[in-house]
Amino acid sequence: MKDFRKSMDRLLGAEVESGNLAGVSALALHHGKEIYESYFGDADREAHVPMARDTIIRLYSMTKPVTAAAVMILAERGLIDLLDPVSRYLPEFGDMTVLPEPGREEKCQREITLTDLLNMTSGILYPEYWEGCNPAGRKVDEVLRPVIRRITEGEVVSTREFVKRIAECPLGFQPGDRWGYGYGADVLGAVVEVAAGMPFEEFLKKEIFDPLQMADTGFFVPEEKLPRFAMSYDGAGEGVLIPATASNLGEYYRDDGKTGRFASGGAGLVSTLDDYARFAQMMISGGSFKGQRILGEHTVRFMTRNRLRPDQMGPLNWCGNRGYGYGNLMRVLVDQKAAGSNAALGEFGWDGWTGNYVSMDPENDLVFLLFTQKRGVVLETLIRRLKFILYGAI
DSSP states (O other): OHHHHHHHHHHHHHHHHTTSOSEEEEEEEETTEEEEEEEEEEEETTTTEEOOTTOBEEOGGGGHHHHHHHHHHHHHTTSOOTTSBGGGTOGGGSSOEEEEETTEEEEOSSOOBHHHHHTTOSOOOOOOOSTTOOHHHHHHHHHHHHHHHHHHTTOOOOHHHHHHHHTTSOBSSOTTSSOOOSTHHHHHHHHHHHHHTSOHHHHHIIIIITTTTOTTOBSSBOGGGGGGBOOOEEEOSTTOEEEOOSOSSSOOOBOOSOOSOOOOTTTOOEEOHHHHHHHHHHHHTTSEETTEEOSOHHHHHHHTSOOOOGGGOGGGOSTTOTTEEEETTEEEEOOHHHHTOOSOTTOEEEEOTTSOEEEEETTTTEEEEEEEOBTTOOOHHHHHHHHHHHHHHO
């Protein structure tokens, strides 16, 4: 055990020493017991605040598995049907179009379903603005950039308003045709609001965060917790990092007392190592943790299976997802050879834009968490090495 910890420390420490990351922390739990914990560098370099166990970080897309769990709670209560068209809850999605190439918009052959949103096969994309990008992604950027600017300036934009603007954008492909990363989880957050009859933020707190005692997890950081809130950074050349302040997808973290704000089901949560570990332990334990049942065992098994056809998996091969399928807003390991991984088949999880990563393995009762805060960082090789070391140790 001692040698494996040294190997992991060496890899993580080198990322900070090289200047690639300002700070990084990691936690591994095996059979519910902590077998690895480490902190390197700073949560806020300018304020000289080191990374710590209770550092609050932006989860970005590690929000998505939590949103999937919320959707499944509603399905278990009979409040939604996963094959329902999204328009049953959000009428604005009832008459969508597809923009497969510039200047050629066409009607959808069928409506988007909740299952399409969960599996990222809806055709709803994230903003794209680079040369040669998907024309539908560029349209998303044009429509939502002004809305994101309003949020950044402190204006209250509700989840429903934000999602209505998403519905104004054409799809990148016909629903169900292929996999494409986008705002589907944010749309699901609005579906939860309608089906549950309460704000998405409130539903998550009542049904997941409070039962699991995830006291530092939410969409907004109160004033008294801001000293523990990590700075996020942009790379500005090799070994150079600068504080990042602009919103990317409409997220706004400061709790300024305003209500009815956009709660991004795809990228908006903040959390700590211990909080997210509680959610992960619930997932690998079949839906319950320390006597609190969040989901049924059959539901968790349903959530953690690949739902893509082989021909849909090609676009998924980025940022460490080779060898993985996808379903219910999470990757699922289906091919160890392609992944270059000794992890168990069926290991699942997701990551975040700033380098955060979670791996959940029910077969080995193993949770691995990596937290860092550099926007757009690619840590594929580092994570693959860390996990190979970890699985070798257990």
